[in-house]
Amino acid sequence: MAAMIMALAARPALAVVEIDINKANVEPLPIAITDFQSTDDLGAKVSSVVEADLKRSGLFAPVNRGAFIEKITNPDQTPRFPDWTAINAQALVTGRVVQEADGRLRAEYRLWDTFANQQLSGEQFFTRPENWRRVAHIIADAIYERLTGEKGYFDSRVVFVSETGPKNNRQKQLAIMDQDGANARMLTSGNDIVLTPRFSPNRQEITYMSFEGGQPRVYLLQLETGQRELVGNFPGMTFSPRFSPDGQRVIMSLQEGGNANIYAMDLRSRATTRLTDTAAIDTSPSYSPDSQQIVFESDRGGRQQLYKMNADGSNQQRISFGDGSYSTPVWSPRGDLIAFTKQSGGKFSIGVMRPDGSGERILTTGFHNEGPTWAPNGRVLMFFRQPAGAGGPQIYSIDLTGYNEQRVETPGYASDPAWSPLLE
Numbered sequence: 001m002a003a004m005i006m007a008l009a010a011r012p013a014l015a016v017v018e019i020d021i022n023k024a025n026v027e028p029l030p031i032a033i034t035d036f037q038s039t040d041d042l043g044a045k046v047s048s049v050v051e052a053d054l055k056r057s058g059l060f061a062p063v064n065r066g067a068f069i070e071k072i073t074n075p076d077q078t079p080r081f082p083d084w085t086a087i088n089a090q091a092l093v094t095g096r097v098v099q100e101a102d103g104r105l106r107a108e109y110r111l112w113d114t115f116a117n118q119q120l121s122g123e124q125f126f127t128r129p130e131n132w133r134r135v136a137h138i139i140a141d142a143i144y145e146r147l148t149g150e151k152g153y154f155d156s157r158v159v160f161v162s163e164t165g166p167k168n169n170r171q172k173q174l175a176i177m178d179q180d181g182a183n184a185r186m187l188t189s190g191n192d193i194v195l196t197p198r199f200s201p202n203r204q205e206i207t208y209m210s211f212e213g214g215q216p217r218v219y220l221l222q223l224e225t226g227q228r229e230l231v232g233n234f235p236g237m238t239f240s241p242r243f244s245p246d247g248q249r250v251i252m253s254l255q256e257g258g259n260a261n262i263y264a265m266d267l268r269s270r271a272t273t274r275l276t277d278t279a280a281i282d283t284s285p286s287y288s289p290d291s292q293q294i295v296f297e298s299d300r301g302g303r304q305q306l307y308k309m310n311a312d313g314s315n316q317q318r319i320s321f322g323d324g325s326y327s328t329p330v331w332s333p334r335g336d337l338i339a340f341t342k343q344s345g346g347k348f349s350i351g352v353m354r355p356d357g358s359g360e361r362i363l364t365t366g367f368h369n370e371g372p373t374w375a376p377n378g379r380v381l382m383f384f385r386q387p388a389g390a391g392g393p394q395i396y397s398i399d400l401t402g403y404n405e406q407r408v409e410t411p412g413y414a415s416d417p418a419w420s421p422l423l424e
Contacts, residue, residue: 017091017113017120018147026401028061029147032089034072035065036109037096042132046097046107049136052180053154054143056397057380058404063089075110084114091120093143097132104128107135111143121146133182134423141422153375154179157420158382159197159206162186163392163413170392170413174208176223179375179419181409187221196240199420200247206418207231207241207250218252220267232265232272240284245291251275253283262296262313275313286330286338287311288355295319295329295338295355306340308355319357328371331355333421334378337400341370341383350383352400363402373419382408384415 036043095109108124141152280300324344392413
């Protein structure tokens with residue numbers, strides 16, 4: 001989106017309103033989000049998306065608009081703060097959406113601290129009218145960052161596997177959507193089974209596995225152009241591709257005979273480097289954000305467990321030691337945690353642990369949970385859940401407290417989500 005960002009004059013302020021998101025259980029902040037002023041319904045649509053983003057984070061409790069005392073007609077004017085503190089709105093958001101003479105959309109917001117009687121922030125954005133939802137997500141990110149001190153994650157997308165048809169004959173297509181489930185569209189035809197899509201960290205590009213021609217192969221897909229290319233024509237099966245943090249390499253598992261080992265490929269030279277060499281199945285590798293280490297799963301000890309190693313394959317060591325088996329590890333973009341799937345007692349759990357294996361915490365448990373993926377700010381996870389019975393998989397999100405689990409609406413069944421970085 002070609003969006004020019006300009007900051008409105010905002011008085012410097014020591015924030016009275018703030019959220020400590022490092023607590024184990026955060027009390028949501030009451031926030032009033034007014035309909036943005038506009039000559040049509042677009043202002044209300046923008047503010048509704050902002051409100052939905054903030055509410056879904058679990059950190060904000062939007063005040064019911066029926067309780068509002070003051071009706072905001074001019075967002076440039078200082079609001080009547082007592083009218084907002086009377087309904088316990090600790091923060092207030094006002095704004096407007098205007099169609100410019102050149103056809104562009106101008107969206108602006110102001111964030112107010114109602115108890116300190118001051119403006120905390122304000123910005124305006126220019127973009128094409130069709131990008132109004134992205135502007136709403138960017139505004140929500142700005143509010144989130146101002147009140148929590150950390151980057152938001154709303155202006156991002158999720159690629160996933162869309163599943164349709166009967167359980168014994170599912171059609172699987174690559175699909176992409178906004179992080180809130182809006183704007184879903186298919187990326188592949190569904191003629192071939194596709195698995196494990198993963199985003200590049202710095203380009204609008206994904207890597208995925210396709211059973212085209214009956215043989216699993218790893219492909220790169222440019223999202224903007226639809227151009228696709230084969231990563232490499234390996235003699236065996238390739239699995240679980242994932243980008244390095246700089247986007248210059250793809251790491252994957254290559255099966256040879258009855259075992260599978262981990263390889264890294266330089267995307268410029270297409271040279272491959274073998275990183276593990278065992279008679280076991282080593283798969284699902286994921287780089288640390290500084291590219292110095294790799295976490296992966298292996299059954300070299302008899303059952304699936306998590307291991308880590310240096311990026312050159314040295315110093316391989318086991319890090320999971322709980323009951324059950326562990327799989328699908330993925331390093332947080334913050335570097336502080338590794339998310340995983342754990343199977344124990346006939347149930348599947350999504351959990352996190354520190355990179356040394358300590359501090360294991362289970363966030364959610366169900367019949368079949370799998371495939372965690374991190375939000376760009378490392379505070380929220382998505383995963384998919386396959387319910388018992390005849391239903392199909394669905395995508396859910398949960399934050400690191402484990403208290404804010406929500407289903408993400410998709411057009412049909414959906415599995416294997418992968419979260420993008422924040423969009424540019």
